[in-house]
Structures are given as C-alpha cells and as structure tokens.
C-alpha cells in the first residue's frame with residue numbers, strides 16, 4: 492500500500508487502514524440528507540436491512556459495470572471519490588479509484604453477517620461511515636476439515652472461526668480501507684446489536700465479550716474514546732455506510748482508464 496496511507500495503518504495488520512474524520516460534520520449532515528432524499532426505487536429491502544445500490548455506476552447480473560454518472564454528492568460536494576483516489580488506496584487497481592458505491596442502511600439492532608465481498612472487485616474496499624459508529628470484525632475460516640463439526644459439514648460451507656482476528660471501531664465520518672489478505676481470504680461483519688459493550692481494558696472481562704479494538708488509539712470521537720479506554724457501552728444510532736470499490740470489468744469493453 493502507498494506511503495500516504497502508512498500513518499493510518501491499524502496495528503497488528505498490514506491490510507487495514509483507518510482514517511478518522513475523513514469528512515467534516517457539515518459534509519456528513521449533507522450526505523445523510525442527500526441519502527434520505529434519494530428516490531425509493533433505489534433502495535432494495537434485504538431481509539434485515541435496506542441497501543441502496545446508489546449505484547453510482549451500475550453493475551449487471553453478470554457483474555459487469557455499465558458506466559453511469561455518479562451523483563454529485565459523492566464526486567463533487569463532497570468529493571469522496573477524489574479524496575479516496577488521493578489516498579492511493581486504489582493506486583494499483585485497474586481504474587485507479589472507486590467506480591462503484593453500494594450504500595447500506597443499518598437501524599439500531601441491524602448488522603451484516605460475516606461474508607466476503609467477492610472477486611468481481613479489485614481487492615480493496617474503502618468504507619465511509621455516516622451517522623453512527625459500528626464495531627467491525629474480521630474473521631478467518633477454520634483451517635482444516637477436521638475442525639469442522641458435523642453440522643458445519645452438513646452446511647457444506649467453510650466453517651468460520653467466530654473469534655475475530657481483528658476488530659476495529661468505525662466512528663461516524665471515518666474511512667476504513669480493507670486490502671490484501673483481509674479482503675481476499677477473510678470475512679467481515681457487524682453484529683446486529685443495539686449497543687456495543689466494551690470491557691475495561693485491564694479489568695475482569697470474564698463476563699463480557701473480550702473485544703480488543705485494534706484502532707483504539709486512532710479514535711477521535713469523545714464517546715468512542717471513553718468507551719474504549721475505560722470500558723462502557725456505545726449505543727447504535729442509524730448508520731449509513733458507503734462501500735467504495737473498483738469493478739474490474741466494464742460493459743462494452745470501454746475501459747475507463749485512469750483519470
């Protein structure tokens with residue numbers, strides 16, 4: 492990854508970068524307003540939450556991108572796409588920056604099951620959080636078949652080790668960049684809870700989930716800093732995430748080329 496991102500590298504990994512205050516509170520308020528204004532057909536109701544393929548640029552069922560103009564609230568004011576491009580996160584990707592953005596809405600209590608983002612994208616995702624924090628966990632698969640229980644085998648999927656390999660607290664207005672092995676052979680997810688409980692760092696955490704926040708020292712919001720340094724709980728509000736990726740194949744064979 493580029494040297495520009497290096498100061499934002501989350502300790503204990505070489506694959507995740509955390510940038511607090513990637514946008515201002517004014518920009519956040521503007522974006523949330525724009526998101527809520529976006530026409531309803533753009534929203535898709537998933538089983539647990541709404542996702543708007545604010546498709547900025549559209550992807551077909553065959554996972555090929557059809558060029559479409561992005562709404563101005565992601566590439567003019569605020570110029571999220573340009574700012575992400577400037578971080579160098581997509582410096583080696585086919586189009587040098589994100590060309591596709593999926594937007595998720597999470598009400599308190601809603602989350603996203605551990606999953607992989609898949610191979611249609613270049614293996615970098617930059618996620619902007621708006622409105623509320625989220626506790627974001629990365630998971631690995633269990634290694635060998637012998638570790639699989641009969642139940643796991645019946646499921647025919649690979650068993651997931653539910654002890655996260657890395658947990659980061661995503662503050663509102665922050666950008667988290669996931670790259671390389673944490674993109675390609677790990678999973679990620681957010682628990683569907685109404686509050687995140689953080690144990691006191693050196694206290695007795697036997698009765699509490701032992702979550703170690705890898706980016707605790709990088710946080711800038713008062714409540715998040717307090718909860719991670721002293722223990723406590725953080726109540727979820729409505730959160731929007733803009734997940735920005737580079738779709739490798741573009742319909743019509745017209746390469747975008749780097750801007």
Ligand SMILES: O=C(O)CCC(=O)C(=O)O
Nearest residue numbers: 593595603608618732734
């Ligand atoms: O909301 C987030 O931060 C994660 C969303 C996600 O993993 C996805 O859309 O693939």
Ligand SMILES: [Fe+2]
Nearest residue numbers: 606607608679
């Ligand atoms: Fe994802």
